Amino acid sequence: MEQNTPSLVILSTTDLMLAALLIVLLALLSRFNQNGLEKRMLFASVRATLQLLLIGVVLQTLFDHINLFWIAMLSLLMILLAGREVEARQQYRIEGGWGFFSGTFAMFLSSMVTTLFGLLVIIQYDPWYHPQYAIPLLGMLLGNTMNGISLGMDRLTSSVWQQRKQIDARLALGERAADAIRVLRNEAIRTGMIPILNAMAAAGLISLPGMMTGQILSGTPPLEAVKYQLLILFLISAGTGFGVMAAIAISSRKFFDERERLRTERISQRNP
Amino acid sequence: MQALTVKQLVTFHLGPIELSVAEGETASIYGPSGSGKTLLLRAIADLDPHQGEVWLKGQKQCDTPPNQWRKAVAYCAAESQWWGDLVTHHFPSEHDPAHLSLWFEMGGFTSDVLNWSVDRLSSGEKQRLSIIRQLVRQPEVLLLDEPTANLDPDNGQRIEEMIAHYQLHQRATVIWVSHNQLQLNRVSHHIFRMDNGQLYPAEKNS
Numbered sequence: 001m002e003q004n005t006p007s008l009v010i011l012s013t014t015d016l017m018l019a020a021l022l023i024v025l026l027a028l029l030s031r032f033n034q035n036g037l038e039k040r041m042l043f044a045s046v047r048a049t050l051q052l053l054l055i056g057v058v059l060q061t062l063f064d065h066i067n068l069f070w071i072a073m074l075s076l077l078m079i080l081l082a083g084r085e086v087e088a089r090q091q092y093r094i095e096g097g098w099g100f101f102s103g104t105f106a107m108f109l110s111s112m113v114t115t116l117f118g119l120l121v122i123i124q125y126d127p128w129y130h131p132q133y134a135i136p137l138l139g140m141l142l143g144n145t146m147n148g149i150s151l152g153m154d155r156l157t158s159s160v161w162q163q164r165k166q167i168d169a170r171l172a173l174g175e176r177a178a179d180a181i182r183v184l185r186n187e188a189i190r191t192g193m194i195p196i197l198n199a200m201a202a203a204g205l206i207s208l209p210g211m212m213t214g215q216i217l218s219g220t221p222p223l224e225a226v227k228y229q230l231l232i233l234f235l236i237s238a239g240t241g242f243g244v245m246a247a248i249a250i251s252s253r254k255f256f257d258e259r260e261r262l263r264t265e266r267i268s269q270r271n272p
Numbered sequence: 273m274q275a276l277t278v279k280q281l282v283t284f285h286l287g288p289i290e291l292s293v294a295e296g297e298t299a300s301i302y303g304p305s306g307s308g309k310t311l312l313l314r315a316i317a318d319l320d321p322h323q324g325e326v327w328l329k330g331q332k333q334c335d336t337p338p339n340q341w342r343k344a345v346a347y348c349a350a351e352s353q354w355w356g357d358l359v360t361h362h363f364p365s366e367h368d369p370a371h372l373s374l375w376f377e378m379g380g381f382t383s384d385v386l387n388w389s390v391d392r393l394s395s396g397e398k399q400r401l402s403i404i405r406q407l408v409r410q411p412e413v414l415l416l417d418e419p420t421a422n423l424d425p426d427n428g429q430r431i432e433e434m435i436a437h438y439q440l441h442q443r444a445t446v447i448w449v450s451h452n453q454l455q456l457n458r459v460s461h462h463i464f465r466m467d468n469g470q471l472y473p474a475e476k477n478s
Binding site: 163165166168169170171172173174175176177183257259260261262263 | 317318319320321334338339340342343344346347348349351352353354355405406409411
């Protein structure tokens, strides 16, 4: 068994430099062809390097001093950053920070609950908040719920804006606000869920999920990696689904007032 | 008996407005565009925020659930809106076929209009159907926002007939916004002029 399991090859700085050389070559090509992408590409690479190095150092520190408080603080920071990212991806804004609130709150609820469920009920490591499990799990959940929630909310807000006259006409016919917006809400939830549903459909056939690939690279037997990948896929789908539904439920309330009037002045288009 | 009573109605551009219309009667409003006619109708239907109070036969607007109020006090926009692919998507799911076909006939349609695609409707057909989809929900008050503007005389006459028929049989109260002086004289019991957010009684000129 031991012989069958390859061990991890430690990467040297030179190895990384070689990989980065490809980016530089691509940037040169982009400059040569005047695609105008070179600056953004180099900036994104540098940014990714710094961010990943930083989180690497933070994680190493957390591994050395396992402390629930600091892990909770890091989780909170990750959630707030994800919330800001959701807000930044909205084409239309809901006034009064409601967009940020509903996105962040929904993400907090769904990611936190699913992560805690995964840690306490399924993995049951001792201590349960060990960063080796807690942080990657939360990170993957946040990344995916963030995607779903930002797609779903963006879809809901822009379709409410585009169909404001139709919604108003339905209210004028005596429909409840919830009925007048139901189709748009369902479409928004579907939009938010599509990426993860697609990912599940393609998993293993068309794409090898990143986490499983990583585990295999680090020497985990493929079937063990598959089990972890399945666990993550299920947690992610559930988390994304709950998160999208919560975000849509919270944010759709703000389109109407207490007399169920459509208040489009609460939606503002961002400068393109 | 006053069916609809508006007291001290104020919005950002409007009022204060006092108005009451008796059961089965029609009050009509004319005035320059931008004077607030549409805003007044929307406030009466509780589609726009406003101050002041509106009563429907002693029932206060703010004490009525919003969708029930708007079912009883029906606002018909100048430009009709359609959200489903077929005409039938815009009619109540549990409707009386005989009742429906009566209205379709009066509007110049056959009952298979329910299966027509909304994209194929002409502007006259759209306007007639939008009145019908409102009438089959049997409101007590109709707030008509230029229901026959931009229509040819035939379509306009059809719509006037449908509304007159409905009003006669249901004792419905109507507030009718129009630019057409002849139409105003024809349909209304009382005429008001709206100017700069204020409502003034006006004379019927025959």
